[in-house]
Amino acid sequence: MERPAPAAGASSGPRRPRRLESAAAKAVLAALVVAGIWSISELQINVASIVDSAGNAVDFVGRMLPLDFPPVAELAGMIGETLAIVLLATVLSVALSIPVAVVAAESTGRTRAGRSAARGFIVLMRAIPDLILAIVFFRVFGLGALPGVLAMGLHSIGMVGKLLADAIEDLDPGPRAAVQAAGGGRVQQVVVGVLPQLLPQIIATGLHRFDINLRTSVLLGYVGVGGIGLAIAESMRTLDYQRGMALALTVLVLCILTELVSGAFRRRLLGTPRGLERRGREQRGRTVVRWADRVSGGWVTGGGRAGAAEAGAGGVSAPPRLSQPWDADRVRRYLWGAVIVALVFLAWHDAGISVVGFLSGAADLPSTALMFFPPDLSAVGSTLWPELLTTLQIALAATLLGAVLAVPIGMLAARNVAPSPIVHGTFRVLIVLVRGVPELILAIVFVVVTGLGAVAGTLALAIGAVGLLSKLVADSLEETDTAVQDALRANGAGRMQVFAAATLRQATPAFVAHVLYLLDTNVRAATLLGVVGAGGIGYYLLNASRIVDFATVTTIVLMILGVVLAIEGLAVWLRRALR
Incomplete structure (x- = not known):
């Protein structure tokens, strides 16, 4: 008896390469x-x-x-300098990663070439160890906190930028589409339709990276970055294990406290992962409804219903400019932003970073690069x-x-x-x-x-x-x-x-x-x-x-x-x- 021919689309052709690829992957794992x-x-x-x-x-x-702890004032100064360097590096990485992620994301990147270049930059920053970046920056800017901040900040883009780009691609496109329908440009679409939804991921990723950078700062002390890491390196070089391990225990306690505090902060601010996901869906739904209502009702700054009425009476309304409502969420975001800015200024002062030193070092960067x-x-x-x-x-x-x-x-x-x-x-x-x-x-x-x-x-x-x-x-x-x-x-x-x-x-x-x-x-x-x-x-x-x-x-x-x-x-x- 003759077998019936396979129906169109039922061929096992596409499945066989898939099975072969899976088998090859398992062989590689083995x-x-x-x-x-x-x-x-x-x-x-x-x-x-x-x-x-x-x-x-x-x-x-x-x-x-017995462990030999330094005097309290000296130990507090080391801890303060370390936390200042880590905070500045983390803030720098987040600030640089947001625009890079926007360009790299499929939903917000303007061109394929731009998306590929942004993704390539993210991979490159992740691939170059921060120790190598620190060595280069020490040659350019000299000893101090600045090379450590730049090294950790740039290397962190590899993780922060990738996570934020992936998160942008998973966001609800409704708010951005509503802003676009109301005449908003690309910058307005990102600022109003993307960043408010992305804020929980920015906070969670920033806190996680802060925890990682705190551990990294100890390693960078071996190439001259200040803080506890530098003190540990000096103690170990002189075989002063009592002082070195006392400082190592301090780092251990500091890392554990940082992880516990950042974890509690994430749960308090963002909720549990499932609760966050559910709340995110509800918030995005409310955002879409609010933007749809504002677009259809003419709620735009400089226009609004009054502007629409003037236009209907023969007047010419001003070009619409979109703005977010001043609700509790927006006020809370601005307050947290103010706190972060204040902490950054304190960290900048504590780390002793000089703008003049940065500019003079940056001017010598081309000649220094030729040495490599x-x-x-x-x-x-x-x-x-x-x-x-x-x-x-x-x-x-x-x-x-x-x-x-x-x-x-x-x-x-x-x-x-x-x-x-x-x-x-x-x-x-x-x-x-x-x-x-x-x-x-x-x-x-x-x-x-x-x-x-x-x-x-x-x-x-x-x-x-x-x-x-x-x-x-x-x-x-x-x-x-x-x-x-x-x-x-x-x-x-x-x-x-x-x-x-x-x-x-x-x-x-x-x-x-x-x-x-x-x-x-x-x-x-x-x-x-x-x-x-x-x-x-x-x-x-x-x-x-x-x-x-x-x-x-x-x-x-x-x-x-x-x-x-x-x-x-x-x-x-x-x-x-x-x-």
Whole structure:
């Protein structure tokens, strides 16, 4: 019997490439796991070597106790300077990211070329580590807070700009369309129809970036940025572990307090994620109705109903100028804006940044940039390439070890997976504590305990991954669809059956994305930890900058940039193929 021909559109042709792409993506993931295992073996990370370092750990504890805290006034000055630098860098990144995101977003970008250029700039800023930017800016502007502010501010565009551009594309187009229908230009459409909706995302992203920049400021202290990081670097160079670890404990407490305060502030101002989403939909709905009413009723400044009446009587009304209503939301936004401006002025004064110094340094920027070109390729094959390979091994090994530790911790920290509220709360507190420790502090401790080299950097990044990945895993599990889980329970499924068949299955794509993000982050972090002797190419980067060998600095930057962009491109493809 002859088979009927397949109906039009029912061909399996489009599905086969999709299946092949998915199979290829899974093969690449398996290869990454194998590469992680190989890296652990090559770096000689094993239980025996860690146990052998136990004596060094005991000796280190004896050398750091009792902790030697500086006088209260001196410590307060360090904390104030650090917070000032971090605040200025975060505000700078948000201020620069908003226009970049508007140009990069599909819904607000004017041309494809402009959108591509803005997206490329975002990727470039994310790919260049802030330590490298700080080294360049120190050459231009000298020592002080300004290079740190510029380095962290520009590098943060890579994260803040991407998140804001994605958020703009997800906004309700109604308010912007209403402004356009009323004759508003592109600037008015963005200011009135886009930014008010984007404000919650701006606040949440800014607070999150502030938390990240606080940890980064400690690392930048090793290249001359002021504050606590510089004091820790000076203490460790002189082997004053009592003072250095006292300052490290101060950073730990400061990071934990910052995370708790920013988290509470986000919840107080924005609500829970689901509540925020629901409230956002309601607010956008009210905004659309209000704008539709204003457009149809002629509620425009300089016109309004009176203007419409004059036009109907033969008068010529003025061109309409759109304006937002002075409601409670707008007043609240202006008040918070005034508070932020006041804090920025205080931070500017505390950081001691000079406008004259900035302008004079900026004038010398072209001549300084010429010192970095052409790159010196003489040491690529003999020294730099093996060290870059070591950096990749550190990142792969730390990602694999971190995932093995973080996934079970994240599961027990998820409210809908943990067996009891006590377990959920305990593991959430553990995640906060681990997240509060900057990887640099962990690297310093492991360098003293295990010695110089890649083992210290790998262990530091693996523990740091627990704080980041565990939180992402827990949040992904809590955001799964509970209706599917309830349906399985109603049919008699047990707790583990519900977890395996519904919860874990829904969260697996998010797990893969989070691990790829962790790998991308660890490549940059492995480079940065090299400045304290934790292995990899970062050590050579710092040495080249200290001896003013900027041609080698350029070579290392280009090598790191190429690897980071390749990994980011691979991650984008894997997320798309496994979707």
